[in-house]
Amino acid sequence: xxxxxxxxxxxxxxxxxxxxxxxxxxxxxxxxxxxxxxxxxxxxxxxxxxxxxxxxxxxxxxxxxxxxxxxxxxxxxxxxxxxxxxxxxxxxxxxxxxxxxxxxxxxxxxxxxxxxxxxxxxxxxxxxxxxxxxxxxxxxxxxxxxxxxxxxxxxxxxxxxxxxxxxxxxxxxxxxxxxxxxxxxxxxxxxxxxxxxxxxxxxxxxxxxxxxxxxxxxxxxxxxxxxxxxxxxxxxxxxxxxxxxxxxxxxxxxxxxxxxxxxxxxxxxxxxxxxxxxxxxxxxxxxxxxxxxxxxxxxxxxxxxxxxxxxxxxxxx
Amino acid sequence: xxxxxxxxxxxxxxxxxxxxxxxxxxxxxxxxxxxxxxxxxxxxxxxxxxxxxxxxxxxxxxxxxxxxxxxxxxxxxxxxxxxxxxxxxxxxxxxxxxxxxxxxxxxxxxxxxxxxxxxxxxxxxxxxxxxxxxxxxxxxxxxxxxxxxxxxxxxxxxxxxxxxxxxxxxxxxxxxxxxxxxxxxxxxxxxxxxxxxxxxxxxxxxxxxxxxxxxxxxxxxxxxxxxxxxxxxxxxxxxxxxxxxxxxxxxxxxxxxxxxxxxxxxxxxxxxxxxxxxxxxxxxxxxxxxxxxxxxxxxxxxxxxxxxxxxxxxxxx
DNA sequence: TTGTAGGCGTTATCAA
DNA sequence: TTGATAACGCCTACAA
Numbered sequence: 109x110x111x112x113x114x115x116x117x118x119x120x121x122x123x124x125x126x127x128x129x130x131x132x133x134x135x136x137x138x139x140x141x142x143x144x145x146x147x148x149x150x151x152x153x154x155x156x157x158x159x160x161x162x163x164x165x166x167x168x169x170x171x172x173x174x175x176x177x178x179x180x181x182x183x184x185x186x187x188x189x190x191x192x193x194x195x196x197x198x199x200x201x202x203x204x205x206x207x208x209x210x211x212x213x214x215x216x217x218x219x220x221x222x223x224x225x226x227x228x229x230x231x232x233x234x235x236x237x238x239x240x241x242x243x244x245x246x247x248x249x250x251x252x253x254x255x256x257x258x259x260x261x262x263x264x265x266x267x268x269x270x271x272x273x274x275x276x277x278x279x280x281x282x283x284x285x286x287x288x289x290x291x292x293x294x295x296x297x298x299x300x301x302x303x304x305x306x307x308x309x310x311x312x313x314x315x316x317x318x319x320x321x322x323x324x325x326x327x328x329x330x331x332x333x334x335x336x337x338x339x340x341x342x343x344x345x346x347x348x349x350x351x352x353x354x355x356x357x358x359x360x361x362x363x364x365x366x367x368x369x370x371x372x373x374x375x376x377x378x379x380x381x382x383x384x385x386x387x388x389x390x391x392x393x394x395x396x397x398x399x400x401x402x403x404x405x406x407x408x409x410x411x412x413x414x415x416x417x418x419x420x421x422x423x424x425x
Numbered sequence: 426x427x428x429x430x431x432x433x434x435x436x437x438x439x440x441x442x443x444x445x446x447x448x449x450x451x452x453x454x455x456x457x458x459x460x461x462x463x464x465x466x467x468x469x470x471x472x473x474x475x476x477x478x479x480x481x482x483x484x485x486x487x488x489x490x491x492x493x494x495x496x497x498x499x500x501x502x503x504x505x506x507x508x509x510x511x512x513x514x515x516x517x518x519x520x521x522x523x524x525x526x527x528x529x530x531x532x533x534x535x536x537x538x539x540x541x542x543x544x545x546x547x548x549x550x551x552x553x554x555x556x557x558x559x560x561x562x563x564x565x566x567x568x569x570x571x572x573x574x575x576x577x578x579x580x581x582x583x584x585x586x587x588x589x590x591x592x593x594x595x596x597x598x599x600x601x602x603x604x605x606x607x608x609x610x611x612x613x614x615x616x617x618x619x620x621x622x623x624x625x626x627x628x629x630x631x632x633x634x635x636x637x638x639x640x641x642x643x644x645x646x647x648x649x650x651x652x653x654x655x656x657x658x659x660x661x662x663x664x665x666x667x668x669x670x671x672x673x674x675x676x677x678x679x680x681x682x683x684x685x686x687x688x689x690x691x692x693x694x695x696x697x698x699x700x701x702x703x704x705x706x707x708x709x710x711x712x713x714x715x716x717x718x719x720x721x722x723x724x725x726x727x728x729x730x731x732x733x734x735x736x737x738x739x740x741x742x
Numbered sequence: 743t744t745g746t747a748g749g750c751g752t753t754a755t756c757a758a
Numbered sequence: 759t760t761g762a763t764a765a766c767g768c769c770t771a772c773a774a
Binding site: 123168169170171172173175176179181183190191192193194196197198200201204205208213214215216217218231232234235236237262348364 | 485486487488489493498500515517518521522530535549554681
């Protein structure tokens, strides 16, 4: 009676259930459940029998059934505009790291910044009974129907990169204005007088905020604003940027942190935290490079992210 | 009896179930189920009653319960080494597109090319009863325990980017040898004599295959092999590459296709296709740039992917 | 410490 | 065309 042969027979059969284990070890399902979940003390004898039965049948708890019984899936839904857009992988990674740490998994959806896709993704995630949703936006704004959903939703919801004034939901965003402002100030202090900006499309609120910070800082420092030095690039430009000579001074968005903080916040809510909604503003990191004349590294966050950079401020001579 | 008030009350309550809908509309759960799934003809009267009840209660089928009953989750598990590695986002996007098209979702895991994490990810996915698994590898090889699991697994399994000789499982990989070989031949035909290679770490089989193709092609074309012209970069180098002047000729891996074909294959298996395992070798696309003296675009695949490039062959003068 | 039985929200079988 | 009712695999009072 070689086990391998027996296993071979069972191969294409259904996976063993808690009942199979109970039968095999001659105990009740309760006992098996207690063993599997390490709850309630189980006598040594039974424990051993159950454990060997589990081994023998290669039993693996069915998390779907557990989810149904406990009304918890330990799954987080994450909607991003496009995972292939270089901005998001690190955000997703941050979220996954935090999720993983707390025993959660990520169900990933791409919305292409298309409001219909976004809505149906939310619908789907709700039907799949995820414990919470991370909604990441790049360009498009919220549609009334979506705002309504978000408001009435009774599963936790954390917005990433976007929010709107009257929203009473959690959000994790970057302090774009401040990041640009400080970058300009820094360059000005370094004696630069012709400071330019490479940013994303100005119709996007983040890019607009950056421009505003850039603009206000110039004014504060009594420097001229020269439209010629403002480039409204698309986001793909960013991965160029580290190799220009002289290398450009940039403002790095804490992408990994963006994802991980959002996930942490979400998980806190899932755990039952009913305190007032928060909007967490993350500070970008100024990465000073040769373009500003000397190498100084000002770290304002403990960002994980150091591979790809979000372009922002550039100094000419 | 304003509906909004009633909804307000129900807000933090549990979501409506099929029983609630049945009660509300005075029919059996069967009828509701039939309406929801558009199966079995339901009389016009009942249909209307059920539909309005669904509307009123904001009923949303519980896909967890459905999964348990149907033994299908419509979820695919996808394991990647690191979504933040620029190679993978497009692969994941390809998989997601194909999955989405067939009504599947993606549960994403990062393995960091760490065999323990990889194994526990597989375990978890199996426990979550995903319908199939997409395993993407970059560097590490398969561990015996893993090979065993893959072999005995009774959920479909498609390997991406890696396989091994005796494996009798589906895989989608790139024809690295051929890609490099043809690129060199092309450059040689264009009259180039000093041809160099920028590749990934040579301990990785793909990079090795590329080097081999590069090497063999040089030999076939009677060109000298100069170790000085071979750079063993890491993969991050690739996103630089489009802006060098003269721009380098590269071999693009069909990343999106890699993901989508793998997912399509997997879904086919999930649907019950029991035919012999296949190893699909995707042909890379040679992107000819100034570095080879003229601009010709040779397309060998219908790859979606045109944003970031996988560096490969470079011609000097 | 261990067992029994009901519930979680669907689908599916078999009658009516 | 509809309606009961038993799975699906797990958790969890409540009992023993």
